[in-house]
């Protein structure tokens with residue numbers, strides 16, 4: 001079975017429809033104003049409705065306050081909340097108690113120490129998304145991490161790989177890491193925040209999903 005594929009940073013109904021038609025299993029909506037992929041809550045709720053039950057919808061938040069998190073989750077009602085900042089296991093566990101959504105934690109993978117530190121998320125996160133370390137933005141940077149860090153690692157939480165994936169390198173990333181889920185944003189864009197559906201199709205083809 002090919003890995004699951006999350007196409008992140010969608011912002012229009014047309015790209016949501018196309019990603020689903022092309023075989024994505026997950027889509028991501030970024031609610032973080034500094035991002036070129038930011039969608040306000042009204043747009044996010046409409047895109048979530050548009051996706052219906054055809055694909056799992058993740059809402060991405062970065063160090064959002066309790067109030068913003070509550071408003072976002074009740075407006076959008078995502079299948080998944082993906083936290084991309086310095087959120088603690090306690091914060092994730094509290095969100096998990098409040099909403100019937102999966103809770104994912106993105107982690108910038110710098111070195112073997114990061115793999116030790118993520119053990120604190122056992123029982124709190126439903127999935128760890130290994131990404132490149134934060135740069136100007138905490139995600140969507142188009143940068144890879146050193147995939148060999150995951151070689152031989154015994155995962156104790158469901159997981160996936162993100163960061164700098166493209167149609168040209170995703171097959172190698174899967175072969176090297178054994179990722180059960182891959183996530184892409186800038187590698188399938190023609191400009192920051194503008195998805196290129198030919199690149200999305202090529203990515204899904206490279207993974208074996210279309």
Ligand SMILES: O=C(O)c1ccccc1NCC(=O)[C@H](O)[C@H](O)COP(=O)(O)O
Pocket residue numbers: 008009028030032035036037060062084131137138139140141142143162163164165183184185186187
């Ligand atoms: O995509 C963004 O702009 C973004 C901004 C702030 C936090 C997270 C963000 N994206 C998170 C994702 O899940 C991306 O798909 C992931 O970081 C990989 O991005 P890329 O390297 O561009 O494929």
